[in-house]
Amino acid sequence: MVSAVSQLPLPPDLPAGALRVVALGGLGEIGRNMTVFEYDGRLLIIDCGVLFPEDQHHGVDLILPDFSWLAGRLDAVDAIVLTHGHEDHIGAVPYLLRQRPGIPVVGSRLTLALVAAKLREHRLVAVTRQVREGDRVVLGSFDCEFFAVNHSIPDGLAVGVRTGAGLVLHTGDFKMDQLPLDRRITDLRGFARVGEEGVDLLLIDSTNAENPGFTLSERELTPAIDRVFASAGRRIVVASFASHIHRIQQIIDAAARHNRVVALVGRSMVRNMEIARRLGYLTVPDGMLIEAGQAKALAAEQVVLICTGSQGEPMSALSRMANRDHAISIGEGDTVLLASSLIPGNENAVNRVINGLTRLGAQVVHRGNALVHVSGHASAGELLYCYNVLQPRHVMPVHGEARHLNANARLAQAVGVAPERVLVAEDGVVVDLYDGRAAITGRVPCGYVYVDGSQIGEMESSLKDRRILAEEGFISVVAVVEAGTGKPVGQPEVHARGSIAGVGPFDDVSGLIEEALIQAASDGVTDLHELEQKIRRTVGRWVDRTHRRRPMIVPVVVTV
Structure with missing residues (x-):
């Protein structure tokens, strides 16, 4: 296993016929995912996401990837390819397009719709190209093939990138749920096919690499959610990511079975669910959705409120409810369901919200005391399965903290990938694929860029x-x-x-x-x-x- 060190020099000039891979975010952290590919003087970007601030980032709204390495080279970017619509993969797109508005943005139908809504808030319009699984398109110097992957949001894609230097497969965020709610499974047949062709470098999701076995299926949550609804005597408040369409669908289905109506609370939640409903990714029975203001006029046992705030974000609807700073008051006998996993670093904020809600008399149901959420990421068993199917020549773990990347690297070695061909990198570390070998060759400047209101930069x-x-x-x-x-x-x-x-x-x-x-x-x-x-x-x-x-x-x- 080759680990990157912080004292690496600047990389040498890229040899003709070589492919350079540089992660500007997503390595050593959960979020800010952005990987740049360079070949023949041209650039391809896969994902461009944000990292949400932690307690020590006082007043910061968002943390962006560091675009400084791309300064003066944005005209060489052939496209921004987006694997799926989560904020940690699309949230920084508007900030990059401010610097060069004409970069084509490539993604699936739902992903592009979520990006378009975000761009409207920034008064930007992107040049977009919609793709789906099975498509193979040429984006400048890069021949890209797209594969269906299962995740906690519909329309996730893995991306195969072919150049003269070889074939690189970027899994994006994925798991191998065999009974997904949308019946769209990870394309293992496609993975096997490119495995036969020969994957020279595999960039693979590491988030759950420490977890043994296989990630549970989304369908296994339905009985647990039903039990929460059956035992709730008064109002139910569900907190989830605003992009977790599968989970929202399960909540709406449970509400229908238990004769409750649903109100969406929070601008991002309302916006995303409207997009998902319009595109057919969310099914809502007639008369089921009501305005949040209408819920006040109904009996508590008839209502389900779905809001943001499952990560304890200070300005989210749920945090404000816990602090008695919201139009919706949490009271004795209410049930609050946190229907999401805990992102590392958010533990203190989430615990504060849980304690605040408990003091107000609510029963708080979360992953720690009930099976009300499953991860959207592959556990160790699934990663091993993928390694055996793909048999990559080189592996570069991505999307995870240092412990996740190293755990994933050990899995790769366990199935026979030679230690010197497993590259554990950090943000800014340069990996070059040349003449059939991938190696760490240097490091480019790569720091944190903070968004604080209208101010953007190093702070x-x-x-x-x-x-x-x-x-x-x-x-x-x-x-x-x-x-x-x-x-x-x-x-x-x-x-x-x-x-x-x-x-x-x-x-x-x-x-x-x-x-x-x-x-x-x-x-x-x-x-x-x-x-x-x-x-x-x-x-x-x-x-x-x-x-x-x-x-x-x-x-x-x-x-x-």
């Missing part, structure tokens, strides 16, 4: 300040000194906010600041910036010594 210094404000607090000092001499006029004013606010009174540190200013004046220091720095150091030493804190300190010196 590490700003995030550091926000973390300090959130965790350590804030101290401001206003000192008045004589112009020309720098001598203090009276005692400085000290104010604190946040976690440091309760450590006062500040008489001790006020005296220390005054002494420091007197000493500075006697030393002939009159520059206001130097005086502010002395105040910052004085307050910093005091608060560290007395309270073991490192707050943000903002001194202001005024002359009279």
